[in-house]
Amino acid sequence: MSEEAEKLTFEEALTELEKIVAELESGDLTLEASLDLFEKGQKLAQQCNVQLETAALRIEQLTSDGEIVELDL
Known part of the structure; x- marks a missing residue:
C-alpha cells in the first residue's frame, strides 16, 4: 500500500473507495x-478493514473505569 494511502483517515479512505466504486460501475x-482502479480499491478496502479491526481491539481493551489500555501492536 502506498505511503500516501496509509495516511488517509478511515473516512477519507472510505470516501475514496466510494468514488472508485461509482467510477467502476459507470x-x-x-x-x-x-483493473488499476480495482486494485486501488482493494488496497483502500484493506486499509479500512485494518483501521476497523484496530478500533475494535481498542474498544475491547476498555477497562472498567473507561480508560483505554494501549496495545503494543
Whole structure:
C-alpha cells in the first residue's frame, strides 16, 4: 500500500473507495483503467478493514473505569 494511502483517515479512505466504486460501475473505463482502479480499491478496502479491526481491539481493551489500555501492536 502506498505511503500516501496509509495516511488517509478511515473516512477519507472510505470516501475514496466510494468514488472508485461509482467510477467502476459507470462502465466508461477501459479494461486497464478498470483493473488499476480495482486494485486501488482493494488496497483502500484493506486499509479500512485494518483501521476497523484496530478500533475494535481498542474498544475491547476498555477497562472498567473507561480508560483505554494501549496495545503494543
